[in-house]
Amino acid sequence: MLEKISQEQFVALITGASIIPEEKPDRSQNDRLKVYKDLVYYRFYEVLKNIYPLFRKEVGDEAFENLVRRFIGENPREPLIWKMPNEFRNFLCSRKELLPLTPAAEDLLSYEWSEVELLMGDYSEIAKTQSPGFSPDLPLAFSRSARKLKLTFRVYAGDYTSSGEFYVVLYYNFSDYRVHFLEITPFMFDLLGPFDVENGFSPEAALTGTASKYNVSKDEIGEVVFKTLGEYCQKKILVRV
């Protein structure tokens, strides 16, 4: 169908898709093709620039723009434009050769995308519930309004050079409607793992398992750990099931 060929050529030209048909659309309208190319580019660029300000700053404007153009040509498929940056992130993380510019790139993408996901969540049920009083025996679950990340760089503290193993909890703050972070220890990161279940998990059992793994006395650290978990309940990082 003539129409299909014409549309295919048009889209290939304005997106820079890898396969460009041999026959070109009406070249007398080259300037107008460029307008569409720019419109498509800026549609992506504006969204990605807003979602990944730290990543963009770190890789530099020119490299960022090239990555955006490369991504547009790779047939992004996400219908909802706010989720497109996650596809951009996945694309870059699967094509690591495109990211030689900064070692912290993957962490920045992961951290900044987690912030956006948390801002866009529907926490109607969580918001309505009162923070549960903490009890070591009552099961708790890790909240949808929080994320745990294991990172190679302390990107949340603006350090993109000293590598290591760093752990952070990002959580939605229901008072100021912003995403906050807490740097946590490897012990706390492991302790929070068992709470990633729908039916919840007992803090007592989580402590038992993690203390054993780290070969520390549960009795010695119990008070401090439970106090911290109680604070997480206040912040709705952990919620009653």
Added chain:
Amino acid sequence: MLEGISRCGIGLRREFVVEFAEGLRAGRFRPGWVEITPENWIDMPFRVRDAFEEVMVSCRVVAHGLSLSIGSPEPVDIQHLSVIKNFLDKYGIEHYSEHLSYSTWNGSQTYELLPVPMTAPMADFIADKLKRVSDFLQRPVILENATYYYRPPAEMPEAEFINTVARKTDCPLLLDVNNVYVNSLNHGFDPRAFIDDLDIDRTAYIHTAGHTYYPQDNLFIDTHGAAVSGEVWDLLLYVMQRKPAPAMVERDNNIPPLAEIVSEYDRLLEVTAPFYEGVGVA
């Protein structure tokens, strides 16, 4: 005519939804109806969710989609259309409009409204696809005339193409007078003659908006980011003389404070009021 939709409306935006909901509650401002873009509210920042839902239960609503891509050759993305349908059903939104254009190719997104070839086979194809979409959504799809900066292959004038698709599907039209005006400037035709050629009785509601001139490209772009120009107000009057229909001002970029939106709305009310008297657009 769209049931429950009369006189003038506004486009609801995240930027002012909280203030808008407060205004509704306090009785400060209540437009005839609001238009929302499902793709911007299917997911939304949690801080605006309560305000949005308050507006949904307090106001008459028209949904104006962005992602249907009715002119793409691939079949409708049923998974995505289900998301749209669930959203419309959840909030009890009966009226749904979309663009006579395409934005995807074999599932790849451009997020831009691209011009469809204006040919008889394309009209047949779109009409058939539109019927499937309407059947799935269990609502008619109101079709909007789009802007185009590149002239696609065409074997008939744009107005005839729109009329053909509308006739084949018996769909109502969303007439965007700014789009007509912008196309007339970029492609050198008389916008009033275009309106005369259009099957204007199908008009369910009307968009007006602002546009911007880019001298380096010698091109007018439908930016939805500026005030409505005098020429577009004049064209709106020309349309209203022929088909009084509910109308609204669209703003998608450079969203001003709500007070400015209200001023635009008041101007729209003033301009259109004489045409609503005694014509059933109560």
